[in-house]
Amino acid sequence: MEERDFENDPFLHDDFYSSILRWPIMRNSSGCAYGSISASVGRKQALRCWRVRPERFGAGSHTVLAAVLVLFALGSGLRADSVRGSKHDLSSNGNTDSTAVCLFCHTPHHANNTLIGVNAPLWNRYIDTTKTFIVYASPSMNTTPGNPNFTFSVLCLGCHDGTLGTAMAYGVSGSDKHGLINRPGLNQGSASAQCTKCHSLHGVGLPKTLKFGTDLSNMHPISMAYPTGVEDPMFHQPPNAQKGWPDLKLYNRQVECPTCHAVHDPAIPPFLRKSNSGSALCLSCHIK
Numbered sequence: 001m002e003e004r005d006f007e008n009d010p011f012l013h014d015d016f017y018s019s020i021l022r023w024p025i026m027r028n029s030s031g032c033a034y035g036s037i038s039a040s041v042g043r044k045q046a047l048r049c050w051r052v053r054p055e056r057f058g059a060g061s062h063t064v065l066a067a068v069l070v071l072f073a074l075g076s077g078l079r080a081d082s083v084r085g086s087k088h089d090l091s092s093n094g095n096t097d098s099t100a101v102c103l104f105c106h107t108p109h110h111a112n113n114t115l116i117g118v119n120a121p122l123w124n125r126y127i128d129t130t131k132t133f134i135v136y137a138s139p140s141m142n143t144t145p146g147n148p149n150f151t152f153s154v155l156c157l158g159c160h161d162g163t164l165g166t167a168m169a170y171g172v173s174g175s176d177k178h179g180l181i182n183r184p185g186l187n188q189g190s191a192s193a194q195c196t197k198c199h200s201l202h203g204v205g206l207p208k209t210l211k212f213g214t215d216l217s218n219m220h221p222i223s224m225a226y227p228t229g230v231e232d233p234m235f236h237q238p239p240n241a242q243k244g245w246p247d248l249k250l251y252n253r254q255v256e257c258p259t260c261h262a263v264h265d266p267a268i269p270p271f272l273r274k275s276n277s278g279s280a281l282c283l284s285c286h287i288k
Contacts, residue, residue: 086266103184126174128165136221142231145221153222156257162211234287
């Protein structure tokens with residue numbers, strides 16, 4: 001099993017331990033059913049475990065720490081109650097096969113296996129890594145943004161680049177906008193997100209989803225190494241050069257979308273890790 005870097009995961013927050021997690025029964029493409037999971041998770045509370053049928057997953061039974069594998073967290077955590085009802089909640093109460101909030105991005109089994117080099121958190125979406133992005137450039141920069149295709153940022157761009165693409169996972173092709181590797185619910189073909197979470201009603205207003213396109217040249221640079229003090233003395237140096245600050249994250253020294261954005265916490269729009277009042281977020285890195 002792949003070892004996950006929970007501390008440096010872009011999709012985790014420190015309030016996981018007070019979260020209530022609930023996953024409905026679901027099946028993967030081979031028909032293996034997983035049990036309903038409902039756990040109030042605390043530092044001192046034992047997590048529920050399920051035994052997976054050995055004939056489905058090879059010799060011997062395996063104990064699945066469901067809440068841990070599903071929402072990835074010893075040491076830091078995700079506020080599953082805060083993402084519920086936010087713009088990142090794609091579940092639909094009108095479809096009983098689409099009520100699982102977390103499953104629209106994550107899956108406890110058979111996660112995306114094509115994101116080489118990306119510590120993707122049990123990713124349940126197809127990611128088209130063949131797209132070409134135009135990245136930010138400036139003669140005053142001391143480090144250079146790279147192509148985000150195999151970085152944490154590509155998980156965000158999978159929805160927010162606004163372009164339709166296809167990708168493969170486990171020999172199956174799927175849409176990078178509307179496809180899930182493992183659909184929630186018993187009926188694999190029926191689960192769907194709420195269309196109006198991403199799209200306005202026909203002919204009314206603008207699309208609800210922030211779409212950048214593949215031209216990122218007018219966006220804050222991502223997929224770039226955070227400058228050292230030697231490279232640029234006009235940047236505050238984090239306590240951990242690889243992981244950043246407690247409230248602003250670096251990913252192997254890289255600045256990525258989740259450096260500034262907390263994707264499960266809508267408390268500070270637009271999903272910011274800290275308030276930018278008085279340019280506080282900007283000045284956490286930049287010395288001005």
